[in-house]
Amino acid sequence: MSTKLIVSNYKNFKCGVKLNEGELVNIRFQPNEDVQIGDIYKVKVSEILPNDSGAFITYGKDDQRGFFKRINLPNGDKAHEGQTLLLQVRSIGSKDKVHLFTNNIILTGKFINLLPYGDEIILSRRTRKNLDTNQQDKIMDALSDTEVGLIARHNLTPENLEIAQAELKTLNDQWKEIELNAKELNEEGLVFQNTYFDQNFVCDYSDKNTDQIIFSDHDRFEKVKNWDEGLDSSFASICEEISSDQIEEQFNLSEKIDYLIGHQYELPSGGNIMFGKTDALTAIDVNTGAAKRFDTNREAIHLIAKLIKLKNVSGKVVIDPVASDQNTLRKLVGMLKNEFRDDLSITNVYGYTRGGLLELSRSRNDRSIDELNLN
Known part of the structure; x- marks a missing residue:
């Protein structure tokens, strides 16, 4: 089976498409908005709801409000009004609903997702499905010394553990920089902007049958290619840049998307x-x-x-x-x-x-x- 990933645009949206033998099987969009899923903010707790059922927070210069559902903090304490926290955008509110924030922060990589407030090593569902018990044990043993939580993604195998451990160090350094930026910020605001839509899409939806990753935008093509060449180049070797017109002519994406609407x-x-x-x-x-x-x-x-x-x-x-x-x-x-x-x-x-x-x-x-x- 031939699987192709297409990283392109649809109207004002970034778009990631997965095709199996030409059939649309997955699609994701990212709108051009100020707040994106995965962004990390320094926030202030403005209101604790009755029965500790959640809290409203402010996260921007104009006192933008968000919602924090679980007020139990990683250290076992409960959040209180006026407290400053580091939270990540979990989902974007629709219509008149506010954005949902979480303290289960995740920094995503190709092989590893870092959980800076966690303390467990978790094998993703796809990792457990792809690897036998011995392979899973090798991964768990190799990562057992980590002091934070992490998720082993489906791209991780015993063969690329060394690269994954280097990526883990990079993610740890990234988290330290985020914490430092938060300390230097005197008020609520953005600390880390998630600009990894393309990388995340390719990581999430690639599989053993993926034989081509197509980009319509040169800068996005170069960004993903250079990022992957710093790891194992398994994606970079099948990346290709094709114009939007050629993509439309070859794959007819607009008609496929219009059907979904x-x-x-x-x-x-x-x-x-x-x-x-x-x-x-x-x-x-x-x-x-x-x-x-x-x-x-x-x-x-x-x-x-x-x-x-x-x-x-x-x-x-x-x-x-x-x-x-x-x-x-x-x-x-x-x-x-x-x-x-x-x-x-x-x-x-x-x-x-x-x-x-x-x-x-x-x-x-x-x-x-x-x-x-x-x-």
């Missing part, structure tokens, strides 16, 4: 599915066509799971399948779970509500396509 999707059987979004949940309705009910539901489950991942839908989702017998409905639950087996987000399929709706939830890692207003 819609709300009604046709099924091969002649039926369709409809996506509806509220503040509380995403509702998906399956409408039958000329095919048998099971075939319609089977087609719908496959397409729904694909679209949930591509649209980056998160939170509660309810699906109204075509009415079927109990045995068929049970099969649909298994099918849906299988579709999300390799999802980077955490997805839980709960089964049916009393009203016969198939319910699931998906963890939020960024805004959905609907929230980004790509039109």
Whole structure:
């Protein structure tokens, strides 16, 4: 299977696209905004909510407000009003909601993610899947002397441990510089700006089948290439620069993205599915066509799971399948779970509500396509 990653632009957004044999399987966007996921701010706690259920913080010169959900600090204390903290932007608020901040700070690398406030060595899900027990043990042993927490990413193997340890030192130095910058800052404000969208996308979505990483922008191409050449050059060796017009002509990305912005999707059987979004949940309705009910539901489950991942839908989702017998409905639950087996987000399929709706939830890692207003 040929897998291509394309790092380009869509309207005013940075865009990362993954194609398997020409089919769109993953896509991520970064809007041109002042605040980005991964930014680190020196903030001040302005208000603790009742029952210690969270806190509002200010993080900018104009007293911009954000929300800090877990007020328990790494040292075991609880945050208090007026306290100054280092927090990282976890998610961008949609509509009139404020941005969500966390003290579970992560500095991302190619092989290692540094958790400066942590104390555990964690193997990512993909690392555990890719490596056998002996390989996992070698990695754990090699990294056991670290004094901070870290996550071993899926690119890490026993063969590149030496490079990963050098990267870990670089990340530690980066964190020390962030702490120093925060001390020198006399008021709340930005301490570290996450400018690693392209690197993170390539790291997150590359796999053993990736044979080409395409860039439409020269500066972004050079930045990722130079960054990777300082490590093991496994990405740099397959990076290529192609003009936006050539990318569009060859891969037809605009049409693929425009398809995702819609709300009604046709099924091969002649039926369709409809996506509806509220503040509380995403509702998906399956409408039958000329095919048998099971075939319609089977087609719908496959397409729904694909679209949930591509649209980056998160939170509660309810699906109204075509009415079927109990045995068929049970099969649909298994099918849906299988579709999300390799999802980077955490997805839980709960089964049916009393009203016969198939319910699931998906963890939020960024805004959905609907929230980004790509039109």
